[in-house]
Amino acid sequence: MFHKLTHGVTCKEATQLVSKMLDRPLSFGQRVRLRLHLLVCAACSRFERQMRMLRLAMRKYRE
Amino acid sequence: MADPAFGDQINAHRGYLLRVAQLQLRDQDLAEDVVQETLVAALAGSGFSGKSSLKTWLTGILKHKIVDAIRHKQREPQAVASFGSLDAELDIDAFDALFGEKGGWDAPPADWGDPEESLNRHQFMEIMDFCLEKLPPNTARVFMMREVMELETEEICKELTITANNLWVILYRARMALRQCLEQNWFAGKGARD
Numbered sequence: 001m002f003h004k005l006t007h008g009v010t011c012k013e014a015t016q017l018v019s020k021m022l023d024r025p026l027s028f029g030q031r032v033r034l035r036l037h038l039l040v041c042a043a044c045s046r047f048e049r050q051m052r053m054l055r056l057a058m059r060k061y062r063e
Numbered sequence: 064m065a066d067p068a069f070g071d072q073i074n075a076h077r078g079y080l081l082r083v084a085q086l087q088l089r090d091q092d093l094a095e096d097v098v099q100e101t102l103v104a105a106l107a108g109s110g111f112s113g114k115s116s117l118k119t120w121l122t123g124i125l126k127h128k129i130v131d132a133i134r135h136k137q138r139e140p141q142a143v144a145s146f147g148s149l150d151a152e153l154d155i156d157a158f159d160a161l162f163g164e165k166g167g168w169d170a171p172p173a174d175w176g177d178p179e180e181s182l183n184r185h186q187f188m189e190i191m192d193f194c195l196e197k198l199p200p201n202t203a204r205v206f207m208m209r210e211v212m213e214l215e216t217e218e219i220c221k222e223l224t225i226t227a228n229n230l231w232v233i234l235y236r237a238r239m240a241l242r243q244c245l246e247q248n249w250f251a252g253k254g255a256r257d
Contacts, residue, residue, distance in 0.1 A: 010165065015235075016235055019235040019238050023209070023216050023234060043172055046172045050242055053181075053182070054210075054241060054245075058210035060188070061211055062083075062119060
């Protein structure tokens with residue numbers, strides 16, 4: 001089950017979901033699949049942190 | 064009317080406002096006009112309560128002026144052509160090279176270390192500027208509307224008459240390109256510089 005779910009999202013798709021998440025809430029299913037993927041994928045977890053930092057940097061751009 | 068000191072304080076942010084307007088509009092003359100209007104409105108108005116920073120307040124005024132300018136520009140026939148090139152910036156597969164056939168990373172993101180430390184460096188913001196300049200014009204425009212002006216996606220779609228799907232493709236592309244640019248130009252050389 002776990003295996004199947006994490007494999008439901010590739011890294012490429014995970015990056016797209018992370019970007020979408022910054023603009024509007026994901027559906028429950030998307031959220032679960034993304035979380036499970038991030039649990040087992042260090043590269044995408046890193047990507048997610050970088051996207052959050054990018055947002056902070058843009059906020060800072062203005063302050 | 065505001066006192067001269069207030070005028071000086073406002074003028075101190077002129078450079079920043081111009082940079083934001085320039086990135087958004089990609090038109091030096093128009094950017095100058097919009098900033099001028101913003102400064103005039105700021106001096107004339109009494110809306111500054113001191114609750115937010117002066118810069119944030121000015122950005123708020125600039126936001127409205129930019130949206131007006133874009134709206135105005137879209138009514139001009141030749142401007143439609145300039146914004147029509149959006150399609151060329153809509154290729155979601157442009158970042159395919161980053162991923163293998165099965166959708167896994169070919170070149171996984173590097174460790175960026177302590178983000179706080181970077182954000183507090185003046186030089187980091189210069190690299191950020193450089194990376195924003197390198198984005199395709201419309202991509203930068205849309206990204207700035209979302210991240211600096213903090214417009215909601217619905218508002219951006221409405222102002223630019225693009226679909227929600229096109230919008231998320233553009234934002235995704237902007238983020239991917241900026242991430243790559245920052246990694247190459249800031250984080251890669253960071254270890255060596257420190």
